[in-house]
Amino acid sequence: MLKLFKFLKPYRLSVMAALGLIFLQAISELYLPTLMANIVDIGVVDGDTAYIFKVGILMILIAIGGTLCAIVSSYLSAKTSTAFGRDLRGQVFKRAEDFSLNEFDKIGASSLITRTTNDITQIQQVVMMSLRMMARAPMMAIGGIIMAVSKNAKLSLVIVFVIPIILLGILAVAKKGVPLFKVMQTKLDKLNQVLRENLMGVRVIRAFNRIDHEKKRFKEANYDLTSTAIKVNKLMSALMPTMSLILNFTTIAVIWFGAIKIDSGAMQVGDLMAFIQYVTQIMFALIMVSMMFVMIPRASASAVRINEVLDTIPEIKDPAKSSITDATSTSGLVEFKNVIFSYPGAEEPAINDISFTARPGKVTAIIGGTGSGKSTLLNLIPRFYDIDSGSILLDGVDIRQMEQKNLRNKIGFVPQKAVLFTGTIAENIRYGKEDATDEEVRLAAEIAQATEFISNMKDGFDSVIAQGGTNVSGGQKQRLSIARALVRRPEIYLFDDSFSALDFKTDAKLRGALKGETTNSTLIIVAQRVSTIIDADQIIVLDKGKIAGVGNHEELLKTCDVYREIVYSQLSEEEIA
Numbered sequence: 291m292l293k294l295f296k297f298l299k300p301y302r303l304s305v306m307a308a309l310g311l312i313f314l315q316a317i318s319e320l321y322l323p324t325l326m327a328n329i330v331d332i333g334v335v336d337g338d339t340a341y342i343f344k345v346g347i348l349m350i351l352i353a354i355g356g357t358l359c360a361i362v363s364s365y366l367s368a369k370t371s372t373a374f375g376r377d378l379r380g381q382v383f384k385r386a387e388d389f390s391l392n393e394f395d396k397i398g399a400s401s402l403i404t405r406t407t408n409d410i411t412q413i414q415q416v417v418m419m420s421l422r423m424m425a426r427a428p429m430m431a432i433g434g435i436i437m438a439v440s441k442n443a444k445l446s447l448v449i450v451f452v453i454p455i456i457l458l459g460i461l462a463v464a465k466k467g468v469p470l471f472k473v474m475q476t477k478l479d480k481l482n483q484v485l486r487e488n489l490m491g492v493r494v495i496r497a498f499n500r501i502d503h504e505k506k507r508f509k510e511a512n513y514d515l516t517s518t519a520i521k522v523n524k525l526m527s528a529l530m531p532t533m534s535l536i537l538n539f540t541t542i543a544v545i546w547f548g549a550i551k552i553d554s555g556a557m558q559v560g561d562l563m564a565f566i567q568y569v570t571q572i573m574f575a576l577i578m579v580s581m582m583f584v585m586i587p588r589a590s591a592s593a594v595r596i597n598e599v600l601d602t603i604p605e606i607k608d609p610a611k612s613s614i615t616d617a618t619s620t621s622g623l624v625e626f627k628n629v630i631f632s633y634p635g636a637e638e639p640a641i642n643d644i645s646f647t648a649r650p651g652k653v654t655a656i657i658g659g660t661g662s663g664k665s666t667l668l669n670l671i672p673r674f675y676d677i678d679s680g681s682i683l684l685d686g687v688d689i690r691q692m693e694q695k696n697l698r699n700k701i702g703f704v705p706q707k708a709v710l711f712t713g714t715i716a717e718n719i720r721y722g723k724e725d726a727t728d729e730e731v732r733l734a735a736e737i738a739q740a741t742e743f744i745s746n747m748k749d750g751f752d753s754v755i756a757q758g759g760t761n762v763s764g765g766q767k768q769r770l771s772i773a774r775a776l777v778r779r780p781e782i783y784l785f786d787d788s789f790s791a792l793d794f795k796t797d798a799k800l801r802g803a804l805k806g807e808t809t810n811s812t813l814i815i816v817a818q819r820v821s822t823i824i825d826a827d828q829i830i831v832l833d834k835g836k837i838a839g840v841g842n843h844e845e846l847l848k849t850c851d852v853y854r855e856i857v858y859s860q861l862s863e864e865e866i867a
């Protein structure tokens with residue numbers, strides 16, 4: 291956790307001021323019992339009212355001063371810890387943004403959400419408590435011991451006897467609590483995961499009447515978390531009464547031995563009263579320390595999870611010196627040379643020894659059965675994943691030698707599952723090019739065959755897309771995500787089965803419009819439907835990650851069995867002829 295404290299560096303002045311004020315507050319609290327003892331031993335015993343008034347007013351002033359210090363230090367620690375939490379959240383988010391898809395898969399979206407929210411809140415709370423309690427507790431404990439010894443050294447032996455008992459208790463609680471806190475965070479992850487799946491898959495759950503099953507799943511995760519939380523809380527709730535009991539017994543012992551001393555004339559009444567207060571202060575300080583012992587393990591479990599994110603070095607990095615910095619100097623020639631790629635943990639490569647060239651102005655289509663590696667192949671071009679061996683070249687330059695930003699600037703990517711963001715239709719299309727003019731947005735929508743349904747919407751291009759794009763149909767979503775890629779006018783278009791939700795007529799119209807607009811660009815189209823790619827200049831047939839055939843439709847019909855099988859399963863004899 292200490293590693294995360296480096297994020298407190300910008301706030302060191304506030305931290306120092308808070309600690310300074312806490313020190314002053316501790317001194318004021320430690321001084322008050324001594325003043326009270328003086329009132330009793332000097333003022334009350336001698337009947338000196340003027341002295342009682344004088345010291346009484348001094349006590350009031352000191353109490354007010356101490357309170358002011360406490361208020362300002364609380365304000366500073368709250369402000370500092372909140373800013374610390376904000377910075378840390380920002381860093382975790384920034385790091386996650388740089389993750390390759392492999393790293394996302396490894397940590398998991400739900401866990402990343404818990405880590406960015408709940409885990410950081412735990413640490414933020416500890417920072418606040420540390421500034422308030424952690425600093426104060428040792429000051430009060432040490433100061434209290436010094437003051438108690440100064441009042442009566444022999445009576446202080448009671449404290450010497452009690453402290454090890456308290457420390458042993460704290461240690462026992464910490465030993466049992468730490469593993470439980472770690473388990474609790476993982477169970478929270480699990481709960482988040484179930485909740486997330488439920489919310490995302492609400493339609494499927496309802497359609498398959500699985501609401502009861504899901505309720506059970508959620509209940510299990512919820513109860514699982516609760517039972518661990520109850521175990522931890524039981525442990526913690528036992529701590530406070532035990533500490534109070536020890537405090538009360540200590541007070542009894544102090545009064546017992548103190549009374550004997552007063553009886554023998556070795557101690558004054560006021561000093562005993564002050565002594566009891568110091569003992570109480572010491573005990574409270576130790577209780578605070580024990581509370582910290584409870585919170586720190588929990589936060590350190592969170593810190594480990596946050597550090598795991600921060601310490602993950604994204605495996606896809608920009609080269610030290612990129613080969614291409616000028617984004618306009620390329621034409622979009624894509625070459626695959628003996629490319630092999632496997633997903634982590636997979637036995638067989640998803641892409642196995644693939645070589646082909648996709649030329650500007652030409653349409654390269656990729657077809658194959660489900661799971662044959664079409665999407666994977668496409669995902670390698672924008673470097674969502676890095677290949678194991680071979681090379682992918684863009685205009686003769688290995689894409690690993692290019693800055694990711696430059697590389698992706700040249701690409702218009704339309705994913706298999708259309709993703710839209712909350713905002714208007716125009717904003718969603720402009721996601722492809724921030725400074726696109728209204729005319730460019732309109733043209734992109736027109737080529738994507740989206741104008742008709744957009745104009746039928748109440749506010750046209752200003753109509754708002756709901757969260758997750760739920761208020762547009764699957765085909766409309768696809769057309770908007772195609773428009774988003776088109777507005778960029780990139781050198782390379784990657785369509786990952788992007789026409790699957792369109793009817794045949796719209797599909798044909800869209801491809802026709804696309805042809806006219808993308809004459810100089812390289813088009814790589816993944817498709818399931820033969821009709822979508824029948825006119826392509828080059829068709830690559832994939833089978834279990836390998837190339838089964840390359841050529842145009844007619845050539846492949848003659849030479850490639852896998853292609854023929856796909857074609858015969860989809861088209862009638864006349865269509866093929």
Ligand SMILES: Nc1ncnc2c1ncn2[C@@H]1O[C@H](COP(=O)(O)OP(=O)(O)OP(=O)(O)O)[C@@H](O)[C@H]1O
Nearest residue numbers: 395633636640658659660661662663664665666667
């Ligand atoms: N993130 C992943 N982690 C591990 N394996 C994966 C991952 N994504 C895909 N695979 C595996 O890689 C292989 C190729 O998958 P890919 O998605 O590229 O196929 P596809 O041809 O696009 O299929 P479809 O047409 O059904 O979309 C499959 O066997 C799949 O199980």
